[in-house]
Amino acid sequence: MSDYDYGYGGLVALYLVLLPILFILSIIGYVIASFFLMKIFEKAGVQGKWRAWVPVYNTLVLAKLGDLSPWAMLIAIGASAILGQIPFIGWIFGLVAVAAGVLVGWRVGLKLGKDWPLLLLWLIPGLGVYIWLGILAFTSSPWNPAIRPAPWASTVLKDTTVWQGIPVQPGAPVGQAGGAAGAYPPAGYQPPPGYQPPAPPAGYAPPAPPSGYAPPPAAAPQPPVTPPAAPPTEPPAAPPTEPPAAPEPPSSEPPRP
Secondary structure, three states: OOHHHHHHHHHHHHHHHHHHHHHHHHHHHHHHHHHHHHHHHHHHOOOOHHHHHOOOHHHHHHHHHOOEOHHHHHHHHHHHHHHHHOOOOHHHHHHHHHHHHHHHHHHHHHHOOOOHHHHHHHHOOOOHHHHHHHHHHHOOOOOOOOOOOOOOOOOOOEOOOOOOOOOOOOOOOEOOOOOEOOOOOOOOOOOOOOOOOOOOOOOOOOOOOOOOOOOOOOOOOOOOOOOOOOOOOOOOOOOOOOOOOOOOOOOOOOOOO
């Protein structure tokens, strides 16, 4: 038997040893990630814990919470899995799913009070995504959907689907200074349980009225209106049924002697 046969047999044996280990590690990683997603979904008001444990579907739910169309996310996952196998250029298609995940992660982090630098944890090989999910799952910040609209809110990437049990994420109009001027949730939106609107920043004071402004004078009180008297309820007297007899005219004949 040649050295080549010994080398090939060793690789096969190593593969057979590592395959069960990799499979077990994959199962453990999926359970941990699904548990963290379940906690995030509970904060966002998603009904049904089972949604966090269904493969691919839990990613689509997370995309909806991140203001990205779940169908766009599904296309990105499919393109990465199928077209990513093309030699030399397949890695370009693989970046599509990564870019979609970054957009969703950024928006979900903002709604839990975390900014984009937290996504740098993804650069840690193997553990970065799990650390990021764990921070979002167990952070003390409540879910706040009233943030400024996503940059793709006017493109085909925006989320317009309505799924039963998943709260619709409202947009927030941006004021002149660039901050959120208020949130106007769509019809049928219900805030997640325990949600409290964010408090104004320390030292905030409402804007002063313009110079020369005077509030309108209060209207003078009006005297009470006396209702008109009710008409009499007795019916009028009945008219006579026959006219009175006319008197007889005097006779024109002279009296007899």
